[in-house]
Amino acid sequence: MVDIQNLTFRRGERVIYDNMSMQFSRGKVTAIMGPSGIGKTTLLRLIGGQLQPDTGTIVFDGENIPALKRHELYQARKKMSMLFQSGALFTEMSVFDNVAFPIREHTRLPETIIRMMVLMKLEAVGLRGARDLMPSELSGGMARRAALARAIALDPQLIMYDEPFAGQDPISMGVIVRLIKSLNGALGMTSIVVSHDVTEVMSIADYVYIVAERKVIGHGTPAQLLEHESPLVQQFLQGQADGPVPFHFKAADYAQELMEMKG
Amino acid sequence: MLNKLQQLGSATIGTIQGLGRASLMLFGALWGRPRPVKSWPLYVKQFYVVGVLSLLIILVSGLFIGMVLALQGYTVLAKFGAEQMLGPLVALSLLRELGPVVTALLFAGRAGSALTAEIGLMKATEQLSSMEMMAVDPLRRIIAPRFWAGLICMPLLALIFNAVGILGGHLVGVDWLGVDGGGYWSAMQANVDFYDDIVNGIIKSTVFAFIVTVIALHKGFDAIPTSEGISQATTQTVVTASLAVLGFDFILTAVMFGG
Numbered sequence: 001m002v003d004i005q006n007l008t009f010r011r012g013e014r015v016i017y018d019n020m021s022m023q024f025s026r027g028k029v030t031a032i033m034g035p036s037g038i039g040k041t042t043l044l045r046l047i048g049g050q051l052q053p054d055t056g057t058i059v060f061d062g063e064n065i066p067a068l069k070r071h072e073l074y075q076a077r078k079k080m081s082m083l084f085q086s087g088a089l090f091t092e093m094s095v096f097d098n099v100a101f102p103i104r105e106h107t108r109l110p111e112t113i114i115r116m117m118v119l120m121k122l123e124a125v126g127l128r129g130a131r132d133l134m135p136s137e138l139s140g141g142m143a144r145r146a147a148l149a150r151a152i153a154l155d156p157q158l159i160m161y162d163e164p165f166a167g168q169d170p171i172s173m174g175v176i177v178r179l180i181k182s183l184n185g186a187l188g189m190t191s192i193v194v195s196h197d198v199t200e201v202m203s204i205a206d207y208v209y210i211v212a213e214r215k216v217i218g219h220g221t222p223a224q225l226l227e228h229e230s231p232l233v234q235q236f237l238q239g240q241a242d243g244p245v246p247f248h249f250k251a252a253d254y255a256q257e258l259m260e261m262k263g
Numbered sequence: 264m265l266n267k268l269q270q271l272g273s274a275t276i277g278t279i280q281g282l283g284r285a286s287l288m289l290f291g292a293l294w295g296r297p298r299p300v301k302s303w304p305l306y307v308k309q310f311y312v313v314g315v316l317s318l319l320i321i322l323v324s325g326l327f328i329g330m331v332l333a334l335q336g337y338t339v340l341a342k343f344g345a346e347q348m349l350g351p352l353v354a355l356s357l358l359r360e361l362g363p364v365v366t367a368l369l370f371a372g373r374a375g376s377a378l379t380a381e382i383g384l385m386k387a388t389e390q391l392s393s394m395e396m397m398a399v400d401p402l403r404r405i406i407a408p409r410f411w412a413g414l415i416c417m418p419l420l421a422l423i424f425n426a427v428g429i430l431g432g433h434l435v436g437v438d439w440l441g442v443d444g445g446g447y448w449s450a451m452q453a454n455v456d457f458y459d460d461i462v463n464g465i466i467k468s469t470v471f472a473f474i475v476t477v478i479a480l481h482k483g484f485d486a487i488p489t490s491e492g493i494s495q496a497t498t499q500t501v502v503t504a505s506l507a508v509l510g511f512d513f514i515l516t517a518v519m520f521g522g
Contacts, residue, residue, distance in 0.1 A: 048396050077398035088393035102397045105301075147393075 001026040001158060001190040002047060007056035009039075009046060016042055018214040019056075024158075029184050029191040031205035033198065034212050035236065040194040041085070043211075044160045047192070048082055049073045061157065078106060081156035085163045087147035089135040095122070096131040099150045106154060121149040125179060141172025145179070152183060158190045159183075165197040173197075177204055198237055202226075210236060285481035292406040302408065309408040313374045314416030318423070320373050321366060325424035328365060329431025332356055336432075337440050346442050350451035353432035357425045358455065358464045359520065364512050366421040367471035370413075371504035375479035378409055379500040382483030383493035391484075406480050413476030414469070421468040463519045470511060475504045 218233040235243035486496035
């Protein structure tokens with residue numbers, strides 16, 4: 001469904017990805033994990049065509065996203081969807097209008113059908129009763145579910161989740177985990193989940209990529225990864241504070257610095 | 264010295280890049296097939312927010328500026344026994360200069376800052392990004408209606424400002440200081456030229472509307488998406504737009520009335 005080959009992306013002088021390749025299979029939940037700050041969200045933006053890579057190809061449904069013209073890119077985006085970390089609901093619209101937004105923009109369906117579609121999507125995320133609320137009246141978990149309803153409003157082929165579990169209480173986390181899995185099955189979508197919540201991701205993903213130090217350091221099914229020989233992968237999966245990724249930020253020698261302060 | 268030169272160079276490059284980005288933004292917003300049926304409610308809303316909600320400040324300021332002009336003008340004109348010229352003095356000052364300029368400055372503070380903050384916050388909360396990912400162009404959906412609302416509303420507001428100002432002048436000059444009412448209007452009618460004064464004022468106001476609106480939209484769209492970035496962008500909108508209006512006012516006045 002999505003095939004990334006030899007992707008290199010720089011921000012100024014800083015290399016974010018160096019010659020990286022990944023594949024996301026149709027109908028599967030593929031997770032991308034990795035420490036904070038390695039540009040996982042950037043990867044989703046690259047797939048969505050919001051950023052241009054320096055080199056490499058990103059093929060989505062047979063089309064190379066970076067090479068598309070503006071209107072072709074907008075056509076391709078109609079087939080994909082993204083759930084932002086913040087939810088990114090439009091604050092001046094009610095939950096109902098938020099979910100109806102993509103349908104109203106891209107179709108000419110009569111309002112009764114739009115209403116039916118929106119209520120179906122809201123029912124799927126359990127927020128049919130909250131349709132008249134404004135985004136500011138929703139809790140964090142509810143806002144993300146409302147955003148999820150909006151993301152699936154037009155039944156996209158690909159849905160990208162940006163840190164869907166971050167900052168959620170255990171109950172809403174459980175709800176979102178279940179929703180991702182069931183939506184993927186029910187709608188036959190391809191899902192890409194970017195996260196660093198190891199337990200949740202391992203429970204729903206069919207395939208996992210672990211990204212660190214500008215490249216993929218390990219990939220496989222959750223079971224394969226648990227047996228992975230790389231110490232970096234193990235440090236990440238087991239959440240050890242120190243290891244190949246050091247606990248301390250680069251600094252001068254501690255004892256020496258203390259001595260200098262004394263002197 | 265070398266440092267100063269370097270700073271000057273980098274500031275110039277920054278300004279030119281900013282102008283480039285603003286032009287691209289505007290081009291992206293206005294280029295393409297219009298969709299009047301779908302966009303109509305968006306336009307109506309922006310005309311209300313940008314235009315109608317700015318009315319109060321424009322009405323009050325216009326009234327007071329007209330009253331002050333009459334008061335100040337009267338004391339000077341009375342020395343020469345030329346009180347009957349109060350009408351043209353108030354009207355010409357407003358139509359040629361104060362109407363367009365003060366409206367633009369008030370508009371930058373009232374509507375410009377609001378536009379920047381709104382768009383900056385939309386960017387910070389990823390609303391613009393999510394719109395893009397839903398294959399809806401934020402330039403056409405967010406920027407275009409606000410641009411047209413600013414461009415059309417400000418000259419109208421300036422005309423209202425002028426009218427209220429002239430009435431304010433009448434209130435002070437005729438009703439309070441005792442200038443002859445018929446003289447106030449007839450001298451105005453005799454001395455104000457439709458093309459030279461009114462049309463030139465409208466042209467000025469349209470130019471200012473373009474400047475203020477584009478600066479406000481661009482600063483919001485280009486804002487660093489943090490609370491500090493948005494506060495900076497809002498301040499920059501008011502400062503840059505006000506200075507640009509004053510600068511262009513001088514140029515336009517020199518071209519229109521200079522020779």
